[in-house]
Amino acid sequence: MSARSADSGPTMTVALVKAGRTKIRYPAEPVGDDGNRITVRAPWAAPGVRDFGFVRFEPGDVFTEHYWRDRWYAVKEVRTGEGRLKGWYCDITRPAVLRGTELVVEDLDLDLWVSADGSSVLRLDEDEFEESGLAGRDPSAADAAVRALDELEDLARAGGLAGLVS
Template identity: 35%
Template sequence: MEPRGVRRHHGHLSRGGGRPLPRVTERPRVRIHYRRPPDREQIFDQIVVLERDDVIVTLSETMEFDPPMRIESDIVLETGSSVVWFTYPGAWHDVGRFHLADGTFTGFYANVLTPPEIDGRVWHTTDLYLDVWVSADGTARLLDEDEFEEAVARGLLDEDTARRAREEADRLLAEARDGSWPPVAVREWTLERASAGA
């Protein structure tokens, strides 16, 4: 039985005899196939918040992290955390705005990766090990250099790809240190704004 005063009208809800309320539509989602050599693949399901030719903004809500993700000794992601992701078609990195479960901003995280192959709502990319982290206080550092060197030594990345990954990481780190990175869209699309858009 429906609550008093509410009736169904062609798939919409309306009160009394009034006009139907607009149908709530679900935001589009994307499935990202994230490969890490030699043979690991994860699939991430994210809400598409903004889609332009130069940037696609997606949202990962209430993620699971057990144990929490730490950089140095600081917790940067934990169970319940949300991340706003920025994908730049053709770029060799993506960027995440990281937050704790209570919404506290912890920093910007760039994954160095192959430019995503975007096929509608399914994307494919390969992690190239190196990451750049800029903490909430503006400190920039290169992460996972040891994993990158090991992958190169084991032949998991070819010479050209390894060179391109290193160039990308070095460029991002230099721009982060001189204050010109991350891009404007990353600074403007806060968790609050992305959540409201989702």
């Protein structure tokens, strides 16, 4: 959901896979890799504005994206081009896999939005998750996904997402 700016440094590619197909692929600037958490940064690259009602992603927004090799989620800090924090968009995913300079992440449909001030914590796309049939195909993955969403929601309500990614 992001892309590289013309003046950024070395890039890697983030490939978001959903239901066995690549949903989106975009270049991102590596920020860090501690052996477990991989962090990249990229500006919003979709054409125009995406208005969810609770947040708008628009040209100029910058995503700092945190992926883990051992956790079932990704946390994306979203800021305006001027640096104002909009909030955190969290994807429930299988643990990330880095293959050379490509970061592959399998999206499991569940999401969480946390506003910048923490006053709004929204569970998203639970209907899509049910419709995906993951619970029938891979019950252990479905259980891990639900546990990850619960964990992130608990952290967010306790004010812990900023601490998780700092």
